Amino acid sequence: AQTVTQSQPEMSVQEAETVTLSCTYDTSENNYYLFWYKQPPSRQMILVIRQEAYKQQNATENRFSVNFQKAAKSFSLKISDSQLGDTAMYFCASMEYNNNDMRFGAGTRLTVKP
Amino acid sequence: DAGVIQSPRHEVTEMGQEVTLRCKPISGHDYLFWYRQTMMRGLELLIYFNNNVPIDDSGMPEDRFSAKMPNASFSTLKIQPSEPRDSAVYFCASASRGLAGDWYQETQYFGPGTRLLVL
Numbered sequence: 001a002q003t004v005t006q007s008q009p010e011m012s013v014q015e016a017e018t019v020t021l022s023c024t025y026d027t028s029e030n031n032y033y034l035f036w037y038k039q040p041p042s043r044q045m046i047l048v049i050r051q052e053a054y055k056q057q058n059a060t061e062n063r064f065s066v067n068f069q070k071a072a073k074s075f076s077l078k079i080s081d082s083q084l085g086d087t088a089m090y091f092c093a094s095m096e097y098n099n100n101d102m103r104f105g106a107g108t109r110l111t112v113k114p
Numbered sequence: 115d116a117g118v119i120q121s122p123r124h125e126v127t128e129m130g131q132e133v134t135l136r137c138k139p140i141s142g143h144d145y146l147f148w149y150r151q152t153m154m155r156g157l158e159l160l161i162y163f164n165n166n167v168p169i170d171d172s173g174m175p176e177d178r179f180s181a182k183m184p185n186a187s188f189s190t191l192k193i194q195p196s197e198p199r200d201s202a203v204y205f206c207a208s209a210s211r212g213l214a215g216d217w218y219q220e221t222q223y224f225g226p227g228t229r230l231l232v233l
Contacts, residue, residue: 045149104222
């Protein structure tokens with residue numbers, strides 16, 4: 001069965017600095033997707049970034065990038081130039097391609113300090 | 115702890131039928147969330163409860179959807195009548211208020227989801 005682990009329940013970073021959120025996962029499948037979702041106080045989930053496992057190149061979206069280490073089953077999120085609006089819960093998730101089975105980590109609460 | 119339990123894991127029904135999804139949160143958790151996930155729209159929060167009381171149902175798509183939490187260990191999401199566009203994976207998650215503050219919850223634990231297909 002799939003599992004996703006986020007070992008950092010909470011983190012903080014100074015505005016304009018860089019922070020990395022950790023995520024490890026386990027799956028027996030070769031084809032899968034990995035996601036980072038952001039949940040701000042409004043509680044609506046926002047897709048931050050997505051990575052297809054078959055792609056070796058790390059996904060990037062503006063200030064957000066991932067470090068995808070397939071052999072180590074690691075999928076960390078790096079936020080550069082942190083902004084106050086980045087304060088939120090961040091969830092890591094994996095989805096097996098063949099059966100669309102999706103699993104979530106427990107989340108990391110990120111606080112960006114002015 | 116068994117984690118968040120959802121049933122059924124898969125549901126196939128015909129348009130117009132009533133569908134009831136069930137969730138058992140982790141014991142001791144006082145928040146419960148219902149999400150819907152589709153490839154087109156990603157993960158959407160439908161409704162959440164605190165201490166069995168619905169706090170925000172602004173994500174519920176329309177009157178065909180209703181959710182209840184009669185006690186701390188059980189919640190249902192009902193769709194009546196169901197339509198093909200309701201086909202999605204529905205996740206339930208639970209959380210416990212932590213010490214960090216009162217403006218949002220601590221870590222959420224997601225159930226495995228219910229895969230709904232409406233024909």
